[in-house]
Amino acid sequence: MSTKALLSRSEDFSEWYNQLVIRSELADYAPVRGCMVVRPYGWALWENMTAYLDAEFKRTGHVNAAFPTLIPLSFFEKEKEHVEGFSPQLAVVTHGGGEELEEKLVVRPTSETVIGYMYSKWINSWRDLPLLIVQWGSVMRWELRTKLFLRTAEFYWHEGHTAHATAEEATAEMRRILDIYEKFSLEEAAIPVIKGRKSDSERFPGARITTSIEAMMWDKRALQAGTSHYFGPNFAKAFDIQFLDKNNVRQYCETTSWAISSRMIGALIMVHGDDQGLVLPPRLAPIQTVIVPIFKSDAEQSAVMEVADGVFAALQAANIRVKLDDRDNVSPGFKFNDWEMRGVPVRIEIGPKDVAKGSVALARRDRPGREGKSFVPQTDLVATVGRLLDDIQSSLLQRATAYRDAHIHEPTTYEEFRKVVADDWAFVWWCGRAECEASIKEETRATTRCIPFDQPQQSGDCIYCGQPANERVYFARSY
């Protein structure tokens, strides 16, 4: 345990992030270049995310399955854009059981190909549709510049793969999932997002439409926090996924795929974290409340621990994720800092005076220092803590939303635009031409984030070329 203070966010945001991930024991560097180990505290956070999403997917008729980690390299060549997109990132298995393989295999970077292959075997009739399968696991993309959670060679995610009879059903599925992602982001992660479709240059390799939710980090850079793709019949043609329709005519399926990955953990850190460390939203926090007992003498200890044990039992019985920190080798002050750094939403301090008064001290993580501290009676503490957790959850979302909105601008000249996207986001008219998008990227490093579904009725002039533009789009520098 290091007692050195963290860097501040404003000092060096990137290094603040790197140190915090390690210090809070969310993750560590694996001995394989670019790979990470997700430590128990980080994995508990991921489990809370997956539990919510898994329940939402099941509620909406999806089922889970498991497809192989290894995929024949030749599968990637069946869809032209797909192979171009993923070839540079593949990890290739050439030997198995001591012999060179006849056909090279890749560690899956994504599973459209092998799932498409299986779907072509499983789908025969319109009665087999829609087929709505989710796979939870990890994938491998050989990345040169890596950052824990945000971009690692191996990362964790779910990938949904669905097959439908019509384009309408497939695009509706794409949108339904994006709505689940938005709801998850708002209600669970307390992160406001903008929903929209990606420009052609930012599309997933092989997709006809890629949609995403885009979030603003504390440094105002954008993070694509989830994606949902509509493939049309592209993969169905590449893998021969056909069905007999109600008129007994063979048709190609329409397919989708979608994912949220462990980079969402990176988003949590970069949206809510502060100079004291993580600030975790209560609904996802592995530990929602920590109890720190304070005493000097043995007599104090037994009086304090009796109350602390009672509070612990009461909170646990109410399904609040609670920890009693009874370490005897560190001071209460050390514990305060330690749990603040780990982002526990609520701290309960219990000392001899609290025992005497029948009260406890409550400290809320989202408001450090005196402002966030209150003294409340032990009676009815479960309800008090429950309300406080709810309040922290909604306060975090409000704060993040206000912060984001304050950093989105609507410049009307390219001159203004350049100044805006040096730090913030710009919401502007764009003609839709890839040339303008590329020029803007080259000149400002800002890229199109997404084209929101809700568009104004009128039209305007492209921020770059001045030609007529029908859509407004968000530009920002991104992770």
Place this chain on the structure above:
Amino acid sequence: MSTKALLSRSEDFSEWYNQLVIRSELADYAPVRGCMVVRPYGWALWENMTAYLDAEFKRTGHVNAAFPTLIPLSFFEKEKEHVEGFSPQLAVVTHGGGEELEEKLVVRPTSETVIGYMYSKWINSWRDLPLLIVQWGSVMRWELRTKLFLRTAEFYWHEGHTAHATAEEATAEMRRILDIYEKFSLEEAAIPVIKGRKSDSERFPGARITTSIEAMMWDKRALQAGTSHYFGPNFAKAFDIQFLDKNNVRQYCETTSWAISSRMIGALIMVHGDDQGLVLPPRLAPIQTVIVPIFKSDAEQSAVMEVADGVFAALQAANIRVKLDDRDNVSPGFKFNDWEMRGVPVRIEIGPKDVAKGSVALARRDRPGREGKSFVPQTDLVATVGRLLDDIQSSLLQRATAYRDAHIHEPTTYEEFRKVVADDWAFVWWCGRAECEASIKEETRATTRCIPFDQPQQSGDCIYCGQPANERVYFARSY
């Protein structure tokens, strides 16, 4: 959907198994040799298994984490037995991102090495112990002869890895986990098992003690259904996992590892299945109860469906996993066969006569035909079904236990022994020498399954060499 009858078990047990796995849609062959796809029905079964075990591990202080899928090949060379055991089975990644790797990587066949490496970084003091981590995921072992669930190149499992201060604590952990495995097997899978330690020749590569639970399949072959290993300081020395004890002296940790894999699904099939198909224990069955409505006219349909919908809603509200089969393109008889084949424990039939009488027909899967059928009132149906599911669960265990016990013998001569192990299991004195074990294996194909913890007080003569023997051991042919 094929309407062809299954093979019977006695006709060709192996082929019965292969066909049933495919027909019941538990799994399918992947396009990569030796790999499988676990289909939604199979994965739902696995999720029920994992939910129970995950809760048990958490209840006993374990936490989950995720370590990388790829491990440097050199790691395997640090523990001598480990490398000898796993080298022939490795899948090797030689290229990443289009370039040849400086160091070859293997797709993990098991994770002692990389977890040991991380533990050496994380563990410093006795205060960091015990460290009790579980990883859920898949591993890869290049197998030449594969069989769905039982032996595939990639399979699914959890692997627990723990580090302790003393040998006593580590061996107690090994036993604690084996007890959880036994409880899981009995209470959830309804499979009786024998707990014991493995002979030296059957030890896990690198372990000092390997313990296992051993189950008897319908063809009387043994299946190792779970293992728990004690490593002593072997891996701690290979990966330098040391801690400062309370006297500030550096010590090597004592470690364990343990696993149950998706081959447990194979055990479920082979223990409980019959000539009609799967017979799933209610506690693990993805669908516990299926409702089949029966009607001819439209008037009948609306009356029957009203009752069926009500029964469905009532069972679902009581957290019984229920499915209403309202397919309109197949007959009730087809549905009966279909759900029998898929092993659903209870079938509820509702026809016009049942509607008139206020009753339903209940069919229990473990007793096919008339014997398992009863007519019960619709009132209180939830409680009736609940009791029936409990009864099926315990009946399956009783039946499997009686079957197993009838096929375990205690021959006293080698002549008798040979006859016994041609089909059944033998429980006999063994001198403990590897030579006798090897000769028996060569002559009979039977191997030592395990040496039970509870041993008689007296001693006897080795079944092979006649020399004094202190322990009795189970011999059987195994999967």
